[in-house]
Amino acid sequence: MRDASSDKLSGKVDAHGGECCATCTKSQQCKLRMSLTTMLRNGTTFLGMPNVTEIHRGKxxxxxxxxxxxxxxxxxxxxxxxxxxxxxxxxxxxxxxxxxxxxxxxxxxxxxxxxxxxxxxxxxxxxxxxxxxxxxxxxxxxxxxxxxxxxxxxxxxxxx
The missing domain is CATH 1.10.260.40 (lambda repressor-like DNA-binding domains)
Structure with a gap:
């Protein structure tokens, strides 16, 4: 199990904005949450989402x-x-x-x-x-x- 105090010193931050938790291993899910959280904080739009009106223009x-x-x-x-x-x-x-x-x-x-x-x-x-x-x-x-x-x-x- 990882020590939370060493994470504070290293500056690691989890997807929730706090220090890494003991179970956080930067899995795909954690990376996704981190990128989404960062995008939301910065006011960035989700670039991965296609433009639905372009895809279904005639519908x-x-x-x-x-x-x-x-x-x-x-x-x-x-x-x-x-x-x-x-x-x-x-x-x-x-x-x-x-x-x-x-x-x-x-x-x-x-x-x-x-x-x-x-x-x-x-x-x-x-x-x-x-x-x-x-x-x-x-x-x-x-x-x-x-x-x-x-x-x-x-x-x-x-x-x-």
Whole structure:
């Protein structure tokens, strides 16, 4: 077993910032902790970590979409979409399973469904109201809401 007092005299420092402990033999794990601790203290970035955005440049983050709803509303099957877009059936199947289409495919899908790419992330029934209210003044939106609430009051109770 090593003597901690001799480590103090030699100036050896472990990964935790203190003197080397009795079990510290500068193993790979200890060296890694020491280098990470040094980097953190110096404010250095981790050079060993690849730039993830560069590696996955074309990949879209997972984002809930309503492709199935848009397809149902337009009466398109997966095969119809694949044929119309010139896409592989397995790609369309992945979209229907929740994978988010890339930006270029979003553009093509939006054109197929006669809408905007952002609309693919809204239910088709919600999309018309979003487009209707887009670019309207706040007071105009409030008047529209009030008109709709007066024209279609919510039913309360069970009523007979």
């Amino acid at each position: 879209q983050p997972r984002r809930p979409h309503h492709l199935q709803d848009w397809a149902a509303k337009r009466k398109f099957s997966q095969a119809d979409i694949a044929r119309e877009l010139g896409a592989d059936k397995s790609l369309v199947s992945r979209w229907f399973s929740g994978s988010t289409p890339g930006l270029d495919w979003q553009q093509r899908l939006a054109a197929l469904f006669h809408t905007e790419p952002e609309s693919l992330f809204r239910h088709p029934d919600d999309d018309w109201i979003a487009r209707f209210l887009k670019d309207r003044a706040e007071d105009e939106i409030e008047r529209i809401k009030a008109t709709l609430e007066n024209a279609f009051p919510r039913k309360t109770g069970t009523g007979s």
